[in-house]
Amino acid sequence: MIRRTVRPLALAAVLLATTAPMAIAQTAEAPQRREVGALVYDGVPAIPASLRPQIQRYRNARGAGFQDWMADGSILISTRFGETSQLHRVAAPGADRRQLTFFGEPIGGATVIPGTNRYAYSRDAGGAEYFQIYLADEHGGEIALTEAGTRNQSLLFSRDGKTAFWSQVRPGQSVYEIIAGDVERPGERRVVHRGEGSWSPVDVSADGRTLLMSKYISVQESELWVLDLTTGQARELRPTDGKISWGDASLTPDGRSVIATSDEGSDFSRLVQVSVADGSVTPLVDDLNWDVEGVELSDDGRLLAYTVNEDGYAKVHVRDLRTRRALPQPELPVGTAGGLEFSPDGRTLALTLSTPSSSGDVWTWDVENGGLTRWTESEVGPVDPSTFVTPELVRFDSFDGLSVPAFVYKPREVDGRAPVIIDIHGGPEGQSRPGFNPGYQQWVNDLGAVVIVPNVRGSTGYGKAYVAMDNGPLRQNSVKDIGALLDWIATQPDLDPSRVVVHGGSYGGFMVLASSAAYPDRLAGVVDIVGISNFVTFLQNTEGYRRDLRRAEYGDERDPEMRAIFDQISPLNLTDRMTAPLLVIQGANDPRVPRSEAEQIVSAVRGHDRPVWYLLAMDEGHGFRKKSNSDAQAEVTNLFLRQVFGLPTDPAAGSQ
Structure with a gap:
């Protein structure tokens, strides 16, 4: 087969010396803004020097x-x-x-x-x-x-x-x-x-x-x-x-x-x-x-390989297309697999394999005789891989009885009730799957947090009826799924319902902003990464080549009935309800969710004398792809999480 390519208000500086959530200042001080290279820190405190090396241990992983x-x-x-x-x-x-x-x-x-x-x-x-x-x-x-x-x-x-x-x-x-x-x-x-x-x-x-x-x-x-x-x-x-x-x-x-x-x-x-x-x-x-x-077809048309997405886990199958018989199948560890391609002679199948404890590597499969061969061995950084945790797949019932799947990453030992980070994927036509995520592992091991990664309605991988459950006027039902997850967290003896942060990017950014408005007294903090703050302005300002594609999913803002729904549910119109501290992260050149979506929500929330940190990268787009920028994002996020969870912000000092 011929392949195609793909693929501002500062938070309070004083930390309570208890395990209770951080008491965040809700009144405005003059926002501080500083520029470091291509990064603009707006209302973000200085990063404690001892925090950086601790985080960097996980940031050097590569696949x-x-x-x-x-x-x-x-x-x-x-x-x-x-x-x-x-x-x-x-x-x-x-x-x-x-x-x-x-x-x-x-x-x-x-x-x-x-x-x-x-x-x-x-x-x-x-x-x-x-x-x-x-x-x-x-x-x-x-x-x-x-x-x-x-x-x-x-x-x-x-x-x-x-x-x-x-x-x-x-x-x-x-x-x-x-x-x-x-x-x-x-x-x-x-x-x-x-x-x-x-x-x-x-x-x-x-x-x-x-x-x-x-x-x-x-x-x-x-x-x-x-x-x-x-x-x-x-x-x-x-x-x-x-x-x-x-x-x-x-x-x-x-x-x-x-x-x-x-x-x-x-x-x-x-x-x-x-x-x-x-x-x-x-x-x-x-x-x-x-x-x-x-799906991958060999150049001679004889062999066929494909993966089956079983509840987020990948299983690779190989068969002879002419005889319709199954050939030896690779037995892969729990994780995700992709990038399937047969060698030109059809004897070998290449794939990229990622698991919760390995950062992603290239393997090949001997089609006729079986046997996996590892071509690359990528580093996970100066961290013992045995400390990495494998998520548990759970399901919780939403407001209408819908069963919603979620991957749960837990510390090996939890002392009392652990803080919780809910990470919501973008799309919404996407699916969170159990591949390698150094951020999750660092949050679990350094912060002692439980990370919950739900696939709310609208996610792919669970059938087209599930995908359609949040379309158009049904958009707010996916936010209600997060409300149901908060209910589930409150029933778990090892999770602390008073220390929950929602974190998400792109459409997941909309979800965390919408959750901040819907459940203000149930969230300790909100992290919005390149998120949609107003569907009308988003659809008007996103790049022309993708505007109609987004209208097909979200609805058409030119339709008066749909525009009325957008006015009701867009977070920008609900900022008076948002009381949890907010961190906003944005790339200045984002063609999908323009910079204006971030800056209007930052301005509106600050207008209510609520705390907002804002991190802007002038040389990035829809997410940070350069390591130095991504490292800075991780540092700011960790400092934010430590403050809202009531954890020491300076690991070397033990408290601040």
């Missing part, structure tokens, strides 16, 4: 992610050595990582030109997500493949390696273009398809005549299209009156079929084979009541 196979049998991986994740080549299992790229900005993803050791990668500037794609080889140097000033993604190559295909969109536009570019003459580009909405190339046939394309509408609706590259005519692969969500898809080598995941006729994504001629569907795997994902 390796599989990118692609090279023609000589070596692999291309991404890993961090220094400030950002860059590309490295690994010649053999356990061999040294030879660094290939050396940029201040992280590499977004990479793919190898078939039959060569040349490769292409994407890179943006300052987190703005206007990705450019570059061609390079193992000796260095790069050539731009894409047009400056455009956003480019979903790169793939023809089987002969002569043509590259990718998706392009211009600033402020919602019309996407599929571009074909000459690999040997990178300046030569042509538009092969143009359409309203989010279009991407998915695969190209072995003869180079047919391009499989995807049109993404929402998490619950997408379309697969077939483009005849000789005539320019496009048609939908399987038009229906209902909504279908298509996932990973590949053309078979003969171009007659598409192997894909689809939720048509099922609550979950199933593995199917679709006829290109008439769109007829043949199921390849029985309905498992779990999503099939990460």
Whole structure:
């Protein structure tokens, strides 16, 4: 298979010398603002010197992610050595990582030109997500493949390696273009398809005549299209009156079929084979009541690999597509797996494996004989991995009887009732899964906190009915799930309901702000990372290429009825109810949730004489990707948590 790339008020400075929650000053002092490099600290106290090395023990963990196979049998991986994740080549299992790229900005993803050791990668500037794609080889140097000033993604190559295909969109536009570019003459580009909405190339046939394309509408609706590259005519692969969500898809080598995941006729994504001629569907795997994902087809079309998402845990399956028989299956430890890809000869399957106690590494599976081989061994920093905890999967009942899953990370020993951090994922079309998270492990071991990671309604991985439970006017029901979790915490003898912090990013940032308004007397603190504070202003100001995609999930602010609901539920309109101390973290160049969303909530909450810390990175976008910025975020977050939990803010002194 030809792969595509992916993938202000200061808090009180006096700490009570008790285990009770910190008494936070609720009156305003003149906010203090200081700049350190690209970081702006607004109302944030100085970080105690002894706090930094304690946190840094966990901040030096790094993982390796599989990118692609090279023609000589070596692999291309991404890993961090220094400030950002860059590309490295690994010649053999356990061999040294030879660094290939050396940029201040992280590499977004990479793919190898078939039959060569040349490769292409994407890179943006300052987190703005206007990705450019570059061609390079193992000796260095790069050539731009894409047009400056455009956003480019979903790169793939023809089987002969002569043509590259990718998706392009211009600033402020919602019309996407599929571009074909000459690999040997990178300046030569042509538009092969143009359409309203989010279009991407998915695969190209072995003869180079047919391009499989995807049109993404929402998490619950997408379309697969077939483009005849000789005539320019496009048609939908399987038009229906209902909504279908298509996932990973590949053309078979003969171009007659598409192997894909689809939720048509099922609550979950199933593995199917679709006829290109008439769109007829043949199921390849029985309905498992779990999503099939990460589908990978070998270049000769004989082997098929995929993962099944079972309650957040990944199980990898391999089978012979021609005989339909199962081949030896890798037995993986508890965790997550992704990045599946067969070697060009089809004998070996590569994957990236992450567990709660290992930071993510590249492994390969011998398809015929079985056996896992580890290619990389990434460091977890100067921390004993035996101290890492594996989460327990629990379920709690929400206000309407819905069973909501959550992963719970607990200290090995809890003395009395432990403080709690609820971390809420973004999306909402996403799912928290039990991979490696050094932040969780540090909170558990250094703060003695219990970390609870719920998958509230609207999360993926639990069926399309579950995904739809928070759509449009149902948005506030997901906030009620957090209320039910707070009820559950109060029933647990080892958890302290008076010391609970909600923490989340992007849509999770909306969730924590909404929870702050809904449950002000039940929260000790709130951490909002690049969060939505007002749906109307968010939809008006998010980048044009994604505005309609977000309207499909959240609702359309131009509809008077929906706008009225937004006015009722947007946290910016509810700041008079927010009494818990607030930490806001934002990237200045965020194209998804603009900086204005953070600054309007900071201003409004401070207007009620409530404490707010604000950390702004001038060289980041939707989340901090540079290590020094991410470290600073961890330091500020830890200081905030220590204050609101009533813990010593200076570990060396024991109290402050």
